Amino acid sequence: MTAQTAEQRDLTAVIGLEVHVQLETATKIFCGCSTDTADDEAPNTRTCPVCLGLPGALPVLNEGAVEAAVKVGKALDSEIPEETRFHRKNYYYPDLPKNFQITQYDAPICDGGELEFSVDGERRTVGIERAHLEEDPGSLSHAGGSIDTAEYTLVDYNRAGTPLMEIVTEPDFRSAAEARAFLTKLTEVLEYLGVFDVTRNGSLRVDANLSIVERSAGDGDIDGETLESANRTEVKNISSHKGAEKALAYEETRQKNAIQRGREVEQETRHWDESRGITVSMRSKEAEKDYRYFREADLPPLRVSDWKDEIEIPELPDARRERFREEFGLDRESAEKLTSTKQVADFYERIAGSFDPDTAATWVADNLLGELNYRDMSITDVEDRLEEFTRLVELVDAEEITVKNAEEIVLRRMLDDGLDPDGIVEREGLGKTDADVVETAVAEAIEENAGAVEDYHAGEDGALNFLVGQVMGKTQGSADPGTVNELLRERLDG
Numbered sequence: 001m002t003a004q005t006a007e008q009r010d011l012t013a014v015i016g017l018e019v020h021v022q023l024e025t026a027t028k029i030f031c032g033c034s035t036d037t038a039d040d041e042a043p044n045t046r047t048c049p050v051c052l053g054l055p056g057a058l059p060v061l062n063e064g065a066v067e068a069a070v071k072v073g074k075a076l077d078s079e080i081p082e083e084t085r086f087h088r089k090n091y092y093y094p095d096l097p098k099n100f101q102i103t104q105y106d107a108p109i110c111d112g113g114e115l116e117f118s119v120d121g122e123r124r125t126v127g128i129e130r131a132h133l134e135e136d137p138g139s140l141s142h143a144g145g146s147i148d149t150a151e152y153t154l155v156d157y158n159r160a161g162t163p164l165m166e167i168v169t170e171p172d173f174r175s176a177a178e179a180r181a182f183l184t185k186l187t188e189v190l191e192y193l194g195v196f197d198v199t200r201n202g203s204l205r206v207d208a209n210l211s212i213v214e215r216s217a218g219d220g221d222i223d224g225e226t227l228e229s230a231n232r233t234e235v236k237n238i239s240s241h242k243g244a245e246k247a248l249a250y251e252e253t254r255q256k257n258a259i260q261r262g263r264e265v266e267q268e269t270r271h272w273d274e275s276r277g278i279t280v281s282m283r284s285k286e287a288e289k290d291y292r293y294f295r296e297a298d299l300p301p302l303r304v305s306d307w308k309d310e311i312e313i314p315e316l317p318d319a320r321r322e323r324f325r326e327e328f329g330l331d332r333e334s335a336e337k338l339t340s341t342k343q344v345a346d347f348y349e350r351i352a353g354s355f356d357p358d359t360a361a362t363w364v365a366d367n368l369l370g371e372l373n374y375r376d377m378s379i380t381d382v383e384d385r386l387e388e389f390t391r392l393v394e395l396v397d398a399e400e401i402t403v404k405n406a407e408e409i410v411l412r413r414m415l416d417d418g419l420d421p422d423g424i425v426e427r428e429g430l431g432k433t434d435a436d437v438v439e440t441a442v443a444e445a446i447e448e449n450a451g452a453v454e455d456y457h458a459g460e461d462g463a464l465n466f467l468v469g470q471v472m473g474k475t476q477g478s479a480d481p482g483t484v485n486e487l488l489r490e491r492l493d494g
């Protein structure tokens with residue numbers, strides 16, 4: 001065998017993701033238990049014989065979960081087959097009281113599809129293999145926090161039976177950054193659909209698959225056979241986009257190192273240890289036959305054929321972005337900011353009509369989102385105050401208050417104290433002062449500051465600013481600095 005140096009070998013990371021997302025429904029997928037979590041909820045309280053897997057209890061499919069799944073399928077350009085079925089996936093683990101999970105196998109509700117996303121300014125498309133419905137198992141808490149060192153583990157079935165969708169991508173990603181950019185886009189789309197809440201704890205969990213394949217020089221795409229035969233690792237249960245990116249970057253380095261040292265990468269399931277920033281081996285990868293899939297006889301096949309056409313989805317982020325650019329003449333950056341969530345886009349769109357779109361964009365994208373972000377608030381916290389916010393922009397637009405006061409005083413007070421803009425303007429005396437009050441202040445400033453006037457005529461730069469400052473002081477900051485500037489020049493030069 002000829003020895004090749006590491007530099008000569010063209011090693012490429014191949015990545016595919018399985019993304020489990022929690023669908024927003026009021027009740028669980030196969031029973032009437034609530035999905036509403038509270039911070040102080042006691043373990044094992046939102047449970048019933050069905051989600052506890054007691055003998056004889058029968059599942060009943062939640063219509064809302066099916067509707068949400070069809071929406072996801074439409075957004076991902078999947079085919080939604082006439083008939084879809086449920087299967088039992090058998091495994092023995094304490095998070096699963098029935099010892100099987102009801103999931104879908106050979107007839108998932110969404111077949112195929114794709115999603116476009118951007119990474120470093122470039123457009124990419126990833127194939128979707130399938131997306132299916134399933135129930136979430138219970139949650140385990142490992143004493144001390146880490147699965148591999150815990151002395152004991154507690155189990156809570158409140159989560160058991162929460163509706164999940166598993167969205168499986170083709171192995172189309174070639175870097176951890178791409179995988180992360182896809183997750184960002186997917187989350188955005190799911191939120192637009194109104195089927196997903198990113199702020200809910202544990203609402204998204206990723207299994208990240210990675211293998212390293214070697215390309216001979218000049219090879220284009222990697223062929224199917226190479227992908228099949230490559231040993232991949234699956235890092236299970238990563239709970240954030242950033243975690244997925246880091247775990248994949250770690251795996252890429254680890255596997256490349258192994259290959260370059262002439263070692264085989266083992267096909268296995270690994271665990272992402274967030275605190276140590278490493279992946280650790282859990283078990284050899286289970287093969288499909290280990291699960292002994294068989295039909296779930298307690299649930300009849302599901303036909304969505306007549307119903308699926310009636311299920312509508314809203315305009316999705318890419319389309320809305322394009323429309324905002326065309327309709328409101330926004331630049332790419334503003335359009336992106338203003339469509340980052342459906343709620344922001346709706347908010348903007350509702351006020352954009354009343355003003356110049358650029359003014360509205362600055363107020364929503366820069367001022368409002370900036371101040372909200374600083375306070376750890378989101379647009380949903382002010383959604384019902386749209387009228388007040390519109391009034392604020394109106395006050396600025398009509399030059400009744402200065403931009404500076406609007407940004408630094410009125411907006412902040414609105415958010416901190418919940419007051420309305422007119423009330424704040426009144427209380428703080430921020431209304432722009434009458435023209436003659438400003439005139440008088442200008443006249444006084446000139447009279448009282450002979451030195452500065454002399455400096456001004458001598459061409460000294462700071463003198464005018466000094467005089468502007470004097471006038472602003474006399475009017476308690478309520479005069480418009482631009483106007484003051486002009487008035488002073490007129491008087492001094494005239």
Ligand SMILES: Nc1ncnc2c1ncn2[C@@H]1O[C@H](COP(=O)(O)OP(=O)(O)OP(=O)(O)O)[C@@H](O)[C@H]1O
Nearest residue numbers: 014015016017018169170171209210211227230232
């Ligand atoms: N060579 C490869 N390298 C990296 N990822 C791959 C490779 N081949 C397939 N994958 C990815 O592995 C994932 C397989 O997911 P799938 O749910 O079909 O099976 P699984 O992981 O065996 O099942 P389970 O749901 O029980 O974990 C897909 O995201 C796919 O893109």
Ligand SMILES: [Mg+2]
Nearest residue numbers: 018166168207
């Ligand atoms: Mg899977």
Ligand SMILES: [Mg+2]
Nearest residue numbers: 018207209234
């Ligand atoms: Mg998997």
